[in-house]
Amino acid sequence: MTGRRKVSQWRFYTMATKCIEYNFHEIEPHWQSFWEQNRSFRAENTSSKPKYYVLDMFPYPSGAGLHIGHPEGYTATDIIARYKRAKGFNVLHPIGWDAFGLPAEQHAVKTGTHPATNTAANITNFKRQIKALGFSYDWERELATTDPKYFRWTQWIFLQLFSRGLAYVDERPVWWCPELRTVLANEEVIDGKSEVGGFPVERRNLRQWVLRITAYAERLLADLKDVDWPDSTKRMQEAWIGRSEGAEILFKLENEALGSLKIFTTRPDTLFGCTYMVVAPEHPLTDALTTPSQKAAVDAYRKKAAAKSDLERTDLAKDKSGVFTGSYAINPINNQRVPIWVADYVLMGYGTGAIMAVPAHDERDYEFAVQYSLPITQVIDSGSAETKLPFVGDGKVMNSPGYDGMAWPDAKKKITADLAARSVAKATVNFKLRDWLFSRQRYWGEPFPIAWVGAEDYAKAKAKVGNTLPTEPVTFTSEGVTHYAVPIATSALPLELPEVQSYLPSGTGESPLANVTEWLEIWLNLETGAAVPASQARPSGESWVRARRETNTMPQWAGSCWYYLRFLDNGNDDALASPEALRYWGVPDLYVGGAEHAVLHLLYARFWHKVLFDLGVVPQKEPFTKLFHQGIILGEDGEKMSKSRGNVVNPDTIIASHGTDTLRLYLMFLGPLEAMKPWSPNGIEGVHRFLQKVWRECIGKEGEVNAKISDAAVDSPDLAKLLHETIKKVGEKIESLQFNTAISDMMVFTNALQKAPQVNRSTVLAFLQLLAPFAPHMAEELWARVGGGTVTTSILHATWPRFDEAKLASSEVKLVFQVNGKHRGDQLVNVGLSQDEAVAIARANPRVTPHLEGKVVKRVVYVPGKILNIVVE
């Protein structure tokens, strides 16, 4: 041993605190600053080690601060991260802030301060709280979606979507509050009234950016088979995408001037059973179909339907309502005349906004037909004499001349083909998934890097920067003038938010950005993206055009769609991340977050990732190979934690009273990670006592290493065996995220340790390594002190202990005796006992004997090493 090494040993040993009792107030900050000074959790982008990327769903830094639910998931990933490091992986474990969003904007409106100020203060608070929990994040990779250096690439990705024709503008209905003169989010509308002030709201069409996620519907569905996700989450995404095969069928209208009505059905085989049709109140043909005598009734009905909130529509689900338009269509299969109704149970957003109603075989149609005394024709034979309608089961086609007797799937194909031959039908695949409404009329979001120009200037753009434009121009028309969307050149990104006088919307349905004339009305250089206010003289040069900037901003989803990629290389100014980093780290190996994101966030991120894959930016098809949902922690009252219920638990309180190691351990001990569980302060004492016990087993009364620990001590065979069992179990349970029982196993070991009169130092050190991912501060402290001169580095650098398979084996096992399946005692027996030997031992067992006396043995079931079941008459 060299003198130099001795010095470093001494140095590390003295890194520990000198506290005599388990003083977490001293130990925890001490080791947190040790890790910080040593940059212990820095992940290198090049390494010979295998990589492991473990990611949390990054938080929205709300003003309320951290909530006890946050550290639950974060502790789980931290345990994994620390464990994988000990297993020799180069671990990437980053954190950032999803910082755009409504609450910061509402705060800005209220106080008049810039949302960035409030957001920064919230981030500072969140960061303090998260650091106090001792998570092993690589803080050098921290990011915030509101940072222009970050959203520059959010805007860049949007421009890729734009040039590929995946972004367009359309009039879309949104909640509008005439009183507040503003657009409201769904969550700001409560029972058809604005959350603020309780004013009435209405649906109003506004110009919106929409992303063509439906173009990826098939792939989003198909690729679910390649990811390791909870089945329930996969099923939810499948249902959301909602693929169904059917046909679009044209019904000629009786009034030939109106042409025909296109419907979508999944059951063309029931076409003969169509006795009426329904169009959605919003259907473009509704007006034309309405006859003068029906006009008043239809208009009134449409007005009522438009005013209905989603909630009201839901409540009225049991009571179908509708109005006859007065018009008829002709069923193309049998030329029958069918009445056309308007009803709000048909939605404009799904299929074609019009249906053929087959009341005999559809529950909603049946209910409607009964209510309005419309005819009901059965066309599927249920196979039984008495059929209860509506019949939606399997059967053969009937009452359908030319198709009778066919199995319905065959009839479906044949009818579709026959009508297709006459050009009145087309087999189609329909999705429930709708294109993604991607703009907000708000201030606090990423500005769209888009400007609007006239037709002449657009022609100029086509000539100069045609490769950045979509094949079909994105346009909108206002007051007879068509406006064309052109991108701000990527070299000019980020396009930052201008300062505004007021964070209130403009009052015209546009965001507050519409009030910043100098920013809004510009001369734009198509090639460089440079801009000067239109109030100034046009700069000289061919590329300058007169433009008006887009005033919409992006939704909060935008930033969270790709943040997992930025962590790989967050300082990069040339790309969202370098190709090397994208290749080395790939995508997260484990992603942990709440089930409330099962559809939207996870679907949107998958969509963007696939677009980036198509662009050749990322090498994988899917962003999140393995996903785990932590269950939510309820309040002590078993209700969801919320400010209004007053049952919110703040982690700061627990850290102050018991320390973060106790909190971390307790959060994991509460129950299975995925289960929803109520918070209970009672159990905290239990895990705190466990840590105290570990401390006492390691540290004596004067702060010295416990006298029972020595290098010379020989562990009892039982203790040695238990250690190896514990190493095996804890490792396996961390891998499968069963942290609650991993902690139980450590408790069992500690109880044995306590009873052992002496113990070898290596045994204690190995145990501390098992504890380290869960209670890292205490583990570091005890590692340094118990290790004394024998450990030279932090426990973080120690290789995860290995268990010895040979030590797990034993020569004797407990064999359980059963008579007729009932437990009748047990006995230690030699391993490898034959059935006859086992039966002989059982017969001799005093607890078994009485149950066999005078009985004839019918059968013996012997599972060696486990159970012997003797079945008697």
Place this chain on the structure above:
RNA sequence: GCCCGGGUGGUGAAAUGGUAGACACUAGGGACUUAAAAUCCCUUGGCCGAAAGGCCGUGCGGGUUCGAGCCCCGCCCCGGGCACCA
């Protein structure tokens, strides 16, 4: 209504079809202490029994099995998600 989870002691919970209740919490009793705290030991699903032990017991009713908390069928209850999706 549909889909997905659940239902086990006083409580949080354990149990590859093989001893139901590990590990904790609470409660009770004891040791140590002048006392308390802390710690340690014992008891802690119900019923019967002095004990040995026995009987019952995983929401309810059936079934499969040598053996069911676990698998199958039918109910009841709780939680979460979705919802006139043609």
